[in-house]
Amino acid sequence: MTHLQSLRGMVDLLPQVLLRWQAVEAAARIHFQRSGFGEIRTPLMEPTDLFCRGIGEATDVVGKEMYTFRDRGDRSCTLRPEGTASVVRAALQHGLLTQGPQKLWYAGPMFRYERPQAGRQRQFHQIGVEWLGASSPRSDVEVIALAWDFLASLGVGGLELQLNSLGSVDDRKAFRTALVGWLEQRVDQLDEDSCARLSTNPLRILDSKNKATQLLLESAPTLTESLSPESRSRFDAVQHGLTTLGIPFRLNHRLVRGLDYYCHTAFEITSDQLGAQATVCGGGRYDGLICQLGGVETPAVGWALGLERLLLVLEEASKAEPTGRASQLTRAPKPDAYLINRGFQAEQAALVLARALRSQGLTVELDSSGAAFGKQFKRADRCGARFALVLGDEEAGRDEVLIKPLLEKGDESTWAIDAISAMVDLLQSR
């Protein structure tokens, strides 16, 4: 209809919707701060090579989903498809890691050129956490708990934590060989997609949604079997830690994360309310990434959470439970006062009064229509203001203002227009 429209897969966030966003972001800020994570903001655009090296050339994200273009200096630029590579780049660039381990979190838009569907957009938003320089299995546990508790604090239900270990780089290599060998004997039984992946990214075949392939995989060698004793005991320690914290999880030995940099712990938190894109949060350990991007060998764990998906789940939660925690996040703020005014002198006085009250922390809606009093009252009522303040020529002439409660019963009262603190007391009284 309109010729000017937002690009496909890019959505506007309007004030009412943003109420929810802001609540979630505020909750995140507090939650991460408590665990000692500091916020980091990196550019939305990076040199293309960062992602090719960080995420892996063979991955779909790099292979077909990046927004890449050349700038006027003929540099290849890419709109970031995820946050981890950028965070690591920034940490290396500023020598953060020479000061010891870094606990960082970020929130912001990511870009992936994909076909939009439920819970998926081309510009979407992630909140993520990266703990660089953490090697203990306990850090895996802590980071997972950080995600789990954050979601719980928002009142999100119906979540499941799925856990797997990809083992060390060597374990993975060994398993890869074993799996490919096993699958090659059975190529004729594989679906088309899986066949293609056999040479590019065989581990991902485990994830296949193809029913026949899944059935076939029942008897395939498993990742767990090829774990070294060290990897095995590390995986046990992570599970033990989660159990200690009372965080329920389900082992899923098919869980393979899509990005190349993961090793050892891999996890996903899924929701039963999301349709096909059920993963709300995903992450794991990526001990090799920092080295790969030019730093010294440094272990790290982290995760990223899809904000749009989280908000989708929150919406369901607040529908199901209108008085629950999730619903409280979205209450629209009502003005404390609606300032009705009419007449030249009164309008000037109203401007001054509104500013004075706002500077005292009140939310004041100032009518600027000059319409009839009845009209202005109607608007005052409609916006849900608790009080109407009335300034007409009569009041202005006497340097007074009339205050009338709109929601509770009570009489109008007249106040000296400069009795700001007394008015504030009344307007804030409960």
Next chain:
RNA sequence: GCGGGUGUCGCCAAGUGGUUAAGGCAGCGGCUUGUGGUGCCGCCAUCCGGGGGUUCGAAUCCCCUCAUCCGCCCCA
């Protein structure tokens, strides 16, 4: 990139070949030009996502296109 569904006012929604395109919500105006919430009255799509075509005649049929939704791939 592939498959399927949908597209009528800001939102919900009737209409499926025949003169002026229901209705509801919201909005605006009035009854009520200094007092709101209820009520009543009025206004609010020459146009049916866009472009072509078929027809005496189309929102209704056909083609193309765009957008959107659901799924696949993949991921948060």
